[in-house]
Amino acid sequence: MKRELPLLITAVIGLFMLLSFYVPHHIVSVPADYLQQCAVIVVAFGYVLGGANALTVNLSAIARRQPDWPYKVVLVATLVFTVAIGLKEGRHWQDERTISMFLYNQVYSSMQGTMFALLAFFIASAAFRAFRVRTLEAGLLAAAALIVMLGRVPIGDQMTAWLPAPLRLGAVQDWIMNVPQNAAKRAILMGAALGVMATGLRVILGIERSYLGGGD
Amino acid sequence: MNLDWLEKLDRRWLFLIVGVLTMGPLLKPIGVPLGSSKPVQQFKAAIDALPEHSIVLMSCDYDPGGKPEMVPPTRTAFRQLMEKHCRVVITCLWTGGSGLVDETIESTANELRAKGMDVVYGRDYVDLGYKAGYEAVMVLMGKGIANAFPQDQRANRTASLPLMRDVRDYSSFALLVNISAGYPGTKEWVQQVNSRFHLPMVSACTAVSAPEFYPYLQSGQLKGLLGGMAGAAEYEKLRGEKGAATRGMDAQSFSHVFIALCIVMGNVVQWTKRKVPR
Amino acid sequence: MSLSHDFGVWVAALLTLFVFSFLYKDNPLYKLAEHLFVGVSAGYYIVLNFWTVVVPNLYDPLVRAFTGHDPVTHEVVANAGGPFAGSVGDYRAWLLFPGLLGVLLFTRLAPRVDWMSRWSLAVIIGVYAGLKTTGFAQGDLVAQAQASLQPLWGHDLWTSVNAILFTVGLLTSLLFFFYSREHKGTLGILARTGIVFLMVSFGAGYGYTVMSRLSLLIGRFQFLLEDWLGMK
Numbered sequence: 001m002k003r004e005l006p007l008l009i010t011a012v013i014g015l016f017m018l019l020s021f022y023v024p025h026h027i028v029s030v031p032a033d034y035l036q037q038c039a040v041i042v043v044a045f046g047y048v049l050g051g052a053n054a055l056t057v058n059l060s061a062i063a064r065r066q067p068d069w070p071y072k073v074v075l076v077a078t079l080v081f082t083v084a085i086g087l088k089e090g091r092h093w094q095d096e097r098t099i100s101m102f103l104y105n106q107v108y109s110s111m112q113g114t115m116f117a118l119l120a121f122f123i124a125s126a127a128f129r130a131f132r133v134r135t136l137e138a139g140l141l142a143a144a145a146l147i148v149m150l151g152r153v154p155i156g157d158q159m160t161a162w163l164p165a166p167l168r169l170g171a172v173q174d175w176i177m178n179v180p181q182n183a184a185k186r187a188i189l190m191g192a193a194l195g196v197m198a199t200g201l202r203v204i205l206g207i208e209r210s211y212l213g214g215g216d
Numbered sequence: 217m218n219l220d221w222l223e224k225l226d227r228r229w230l231f232l233i234v235g236v237l238t239m240g241p242l243l244k245p246i247g248v249p250l251g252s253s254k255p256v257q258q259f260k261a262a263i264d265a266l267p268e269h270s271i272v273l274m275s276c277d278y279d280p281g282g283k284p285e286m287v288p289p290t291r292t293a294f295r296q297l298m299e300k301h302c303r304v305v306i307t308c309l310w311t312g313g314s315g316l317v318d319e320t321i322e323s324t325a326n327e328l329r330a331k332g333m334d335v336v337y338g339r340d341y342v343d344l345g346y347k348a349g350y351e352a353v354m355v356l357m358g359k360g361i362a363n364a365f366p367q368d369q370r371a372n373r374t375a376s377l378p379l380m381r382d383v384r385d386y387s388s389f390a391l392l393v394n395i396s397a398g399y400p401g402t403k404e405w406v407q408q409v410n411s412r413f414h415l416p417m418v419s420a421c422t423a424v425s426a427p428e429f430y431p432y433l434q435s436g437q438l439k440g441l442l443g444g445m446a447g448a449a450e451y452e453k454l455r456g457e458k459g460a461a462t463r464g465m466d467a468q469s470f471s472h473v474f475i476a477l478c479i480v481m482g483n484v485v486q487w488t489k490r491k492v493p494r
Numbered sequence: 495m496s497l498s499h500d501f502g503v504w505v506a507a508l509l510t511l512f513v514f515s516f517l518y519k520d521n522p523l524y525k526l527a528e529h530l531f532v533g534v535s536a537g538y539y540i541v542l543n544f545w546t547v548v549v550p551n552l553y554d555p556l557v558r559a560f561t562g563h564d565p566v567t568h569e570v571v572a573n574a575g576g577p578f579a580g581s582v583g584d585y586r587a588w589l590l591f592p593g594l595l596g597v598l599l600f601t602r603l604a605p606r607v608d609w610m611s612r613w614s615l616a617v618i619i620g621v622y623a624g625l626k627t628t629g630f631a632q633g634d635l636v637a638q639a640q641a642s643l644q645p646l647w648g649h650d651l652w653t654s655v656n657a658i659l660f661t662v663g664l665l666t667s668l669l670f671f672f673y674s675r676e677h678k679g680t681l682g683i684l685a686r687t688g689i690v691f692l693m694v695s696f697g698a699g700y701g702y703t704v705m706s707r708l709s710l711l712i713g714r715f716q717f718l719l720e721d722w723l724g725m726k
Contacts, residue, residue: 002609006616013617017624021412021632029359030582036356037551037585038592039621040349040364042614044547045596047311047348049603051540054532056603071525075533082537086545091371091566093545094315094345100541102502103534104315109280110506111531112312113714114513116281120471120711121517123704124234125227128478132486137693142483144697146476149704152423152446154248155469170251176698177430179656183663184695186431186638187688191671193634200627203619211619212612231517238708239715243725284713285706311539314546348547351625363583367550373566407629411637423706427699435641437633443702445709464712471708 007206014204148173219485237474241466248469256450259440262418263296270390271303278397279312282422288448288461289420290395291324303379304341309400314346318369338377345369350400354408392417406437496724507722552593559586663691
């Protein structure tokens with residue numbers, strides 16, 4: 001029953017959710033609404049579990065004196081401090097001058113932004129070292145990339161201001177986005193939709209069981 | 217022509233050039249003229265077409281990682297809605313975003329108050345804050361917004377707020393303005409809310425996601441689309457404003473030219489290498 | 495130039511520079527900033543989900559259901575029918591079930607009893623499999639197929655050319671993903687045509703990705719120059 005019961009739960013709930021799209025009657029819509037409320041609560045617990053897991057993994061790394069373990073002490077200490085402060089500050093923990101909001105604005109927000117900003121440098125390096133045009137298809141990709149990159153910013157139109165308006169980079173970029181790009185993206189969307197529907201049905205019918213993990 | 221030195225170039229020189237080309241125009245703006253594309257015009261027009269005093273749902277689904285692309289259109293859209301005397305309900309479905317969204321909305325509201333506009337929290341706008349659950353929250357809101365969000369960002373009971381007395385479910389809204397950085401975001405709102413509840417929507421998204429949403433724009437599932445900082449800058453221009461997005465466009469222009477050069481030069485180096493006899 | 499006097503801005507600026515130092519090479523300052531970030535993020539996520547979901551969506555309704563009092567204002571609340579007399583949006587004691595499922599998720603941390611967490615996962619998987627299947631079917635398949643049925647002539651020449659090109663691109667791109675038959679002969683020609691459109695779309699996607707990444711860098715530089723150094 002360790003695997004069969006979860007499969008049964010998934011099947012029943014999944015079929016119910018499918019039905020709720022088509023049947024507005026309260027005998028379907030009310031339980032469906034309740035199940036969505038359940039999912040919201042369980043997902044929130046999932047985030048708490050994720051934090052708890054980060055704590056256990058790093059505590060074990062510190063205990064075993066793995067490489068860089070002093071940094072993991074910093075990680076664990078800040079995690080515990082952030083949770084303690086957040087819980088202590090109560091329901092109004094997100095008000096303007098709380099310690100939690102200081103940590104959020106000055107530590108979390110600034111560093112997350114900077115981590116993502118690093119990507120800009122690596123994209124330049126990758127453009128120089130890895131973007132190689134060896135085939136016709138790669139050439140098409142490169143040409144489209146160059147036109148869109150330059151056409152989407154103001155300098156593109158300035159560079160091609162001497163051309164008639166429909167041939168300027170901005171206009172060509174616009175046409176690429178609305179016609180060939182749009183067509184291919186729609187094909188990808190529709191193909192992916194078919195794939196997701198197939199996978200969803202496989203999960204609901206119990207054919208796809210990888211989410212149960214290994215073991216008995 | 218021997219370009220071997222380019223191939224062996226330490227990538228940190230490239231980092232330095234990117235840094236200089238990005239910082240330079242921020243210090244000394246040039247003001248390359250900005251245009252405006254049709255999807256952006258449609259975005260603005262969709263909000264312009266709203267009757268005054270409409271209630272609008274503004275779902276700001278981003279976190280600090282997407283701040284430069286997401287905060288400018290949030291501010292501009294909120295200003296446009298307040299100037300139309302629309303009432304706005306704000307939500308955030310991204311963990312890590314609610315603090316930034318609240319700070320953005322509140323600072324924009326303060327700017328409007330400083331200009332003499334009567335903008336009152338609870339009456340003109342409400343920030344319901346964050347809720348976990350991705351698509352489940354979107355569909356849950358269809359049965360009652362207050363069911364999904366029993367309290368707002370400031371821990372007030374949702375039902376006690378004056379604006380929320382006129383809000384039941386999606387039928388109470390005239391438009392959904394979605395500011396989206398990824399998952400959950402525009403795609404999920406289109407699939408779960410626009411398809412199921414037929415709520416008209418517009419989207420301001422990161423440039424990474426924008427190409428994916430052109431089919432939704434063409435099909436009419438989206439009434440307007442802003443892509444990235446360039447889209448946000450065009451929106452500011454249409455509104456006659458000069459915000460952070462506009463200020464960043466010179467830097468964006470020059471760095472794009474450099475990346476284009478990197479692609480070309482990288483391939484020139486490769487081709488010249490192949491031409492050298494062994 | 496006028497440096498900020500805000501302690502918080504200085505903390506943010508220094509941490510920003512610590513992270514940027516990685517561009518030169520990996521170093522202790524970057525590692526410190528990285529671990530600090532992970533610790534604060536994990537802690538923030540825990541507290542956020544606790545105060546924004548667990549308390550208002552689970553704890554408060556359960557307190558109201560069983561005690562008949564609001565947990566914040568302590569006012570008496572109407573509880574006609576008792577704790578299990580729920581209705582749409584007011585599920586009262588029925589919320590014990592998701593509460594239990596949430597607690598069972600933590601059994602994942604103990605290998606001997608981690609099989610109990612599968613029940614919680616099963617509920618989540620069931621709900622999202624159902625929602626996503628119908629969402630993709632309606633939003634991405636039916637609506638998109640409907641929108642593809644556009645008139646190919648009857649407008650001006652340029653609109654007709656674009657409509658025909660669009661339709662050819664859509665069909666050939668879809669045929670590229672048809673793997674049940676080998677791409678030879680007519681199917682091969684059509685699939686190779688589809689590749690042309692797909693490559694153009696990937697190139698456009700790359701261009702937009704470059705734009706997005708550079709915007710993020712511009713945003714951080716705007717913070718350093720405007721908020722920290724006061725160079726507006």
